[in-house]
Amino acid sequence: MKAQQVNVLSEKKLRSIVVEVLEVILSKNIENLEPQYSEDIGFFYPDVLPIASKYNVSEESLLKELTKMGVLKEEPFKHVIRCPSCQSVKLISHFKCPNCGSPEIFRRTAFTHILCGYIGILEEAEEKNGVRICPKCGNPIKKDEYEVIGMMFHCKNCGFQTEAPYPAYECQLCGRKFDYQDADYHQYFRYVVVKEKIKELLLENFRILMQGALQKRGIRAQINTHITGKSGLSHSTDVLVLGKNKQITIDLVIDRDDVFKILGKSVDADAYDHLALIRQGVEVTPSIQENPRTVIVIFDNLMEGIETAAEKVEEMLRG
Ligand SMILES: [Zn+2]
Ligand SMILES: [Zn+2]
Ligand SMILES: [Zn+2]
Known part of the structure; x- marks a missing residue:
């Protein structure tokens, strides 16, 4: 049944999971995800397991998805014999005639x-x-x-x-007896993080999730667009809300580079209101904090940050 749940994973759920994993990778500065072994659960990925169990998906299917998206690269780690019934690696082995x-x-x-x-x-x-x-x-x-x-x-x-002689096994978890022909030969991978892809993928998912959170509140928004400032310069914008009386840009600030991007925009495009979602720990210049037309949402968990930002936009449109 678990496998089926993974297959019907909604796009929104998948994007949320991807965002959470990318955040963990960023905040812990993880370079690769390597399986660890525990007596109780066998091989697992310590940084991915909490997220996978929260969303009830398998760690490995999640890691495969991230590999397909280009943010991880798999490297062979270990070939392991597992129980074909319960996938446990706790086995007693012996020979058979x-x-x-x-x-x-x-x-x-x-x-x-x-x-x-x-x-x-x-x-x-x-x-x-x-x-x-x-x-x-x-x-x-x-x-x-x-x-x-x-x-x-x-x-x-x-x-x-x-x-x-034939190698044969007895599973210590479910008790199944099986020989080498029925064994589940499982390949575990180590996943290397493709650093330059993280930001791109995080931004792509943020834009769509932010748009969805606004849509849920009846607010229409465009994503990955441009606005023109009073200087005539064009500024890229992650999300743009076009209200009746107010136009609001929403941008994700992951690192110091992004701070300068939104700084120039808030000064030049002062006909707009701005909302900046800033990752906790990123240093913000005082001129952004003091700009009366810029609302700042500092987040530790981006999914929660998106919800807070959507509420703020609702307030901004109201008055
Ligand atoms: Zn015999
Ligand atoms: Zn002798
Ligand atoms: Zn078993």
Whole structure:
């Protein structure tokens, strides 16, 4: 059912999630997202998991979406065997007989005892205090005193001998038993952040989400447009509200560069009202704060900032 929820993810929801992930990447200055392992939940992405669970989507489908958008680049991280039923990586592995499927399969190591030249099966030699005894010379078979000639696995159930028994697994979470043919071979990726794409993608999503928040309040707005100032210069504007008596520009300020962009505009295009959504921590020049026709909304969470900005615009249009 979870997979289905991901497929019917609405465009608005996807944009909101993307904005939240980009904000985390920006605020923590993250360069790559690497899976971590926990005993309880297996592999997970610590910076993405809280957002993914909040919106009830899988972390990996979210990361795939961001990769498609060009803001992340995937690099192989680990190939892992997972339970085909519950995707857990907590598995107990053992061998099975390829002939009859019995788990009663034992290793037999053919060896030669260097001291006396005896050739036999190591596992069949008598064991005393954890050390095998050579059946020919009676000396303990020490590590550096024998050579391995070959290794075979022998099935106690059907007598089959093989060099390649089947790996088989038992899931510690759901209890499913399965062999290598049914195993879920899963590739985990490390995601490298494409820095220069973050701002572009954040802006693109902001404009559409801002327009949507205004629309919900019955306010029509244009996005990614230009206005002309009294100097005749053209200024780009993320969102432009065309009210009956008032025209309001709305701009997102992510970093210091953006501050100068809105500064010039608020001075030159003084026939307009301005609203600046400024990311917390970005230093603002006093001339912006003192401009009576510029309203500032400082945000920590952009989705909340958009809602606050939409309310402010409503107020500005009213009076
Ligand atoms: Zn067998
Ligand atoms: Zn010997
Ligand atoms: Zn399982």
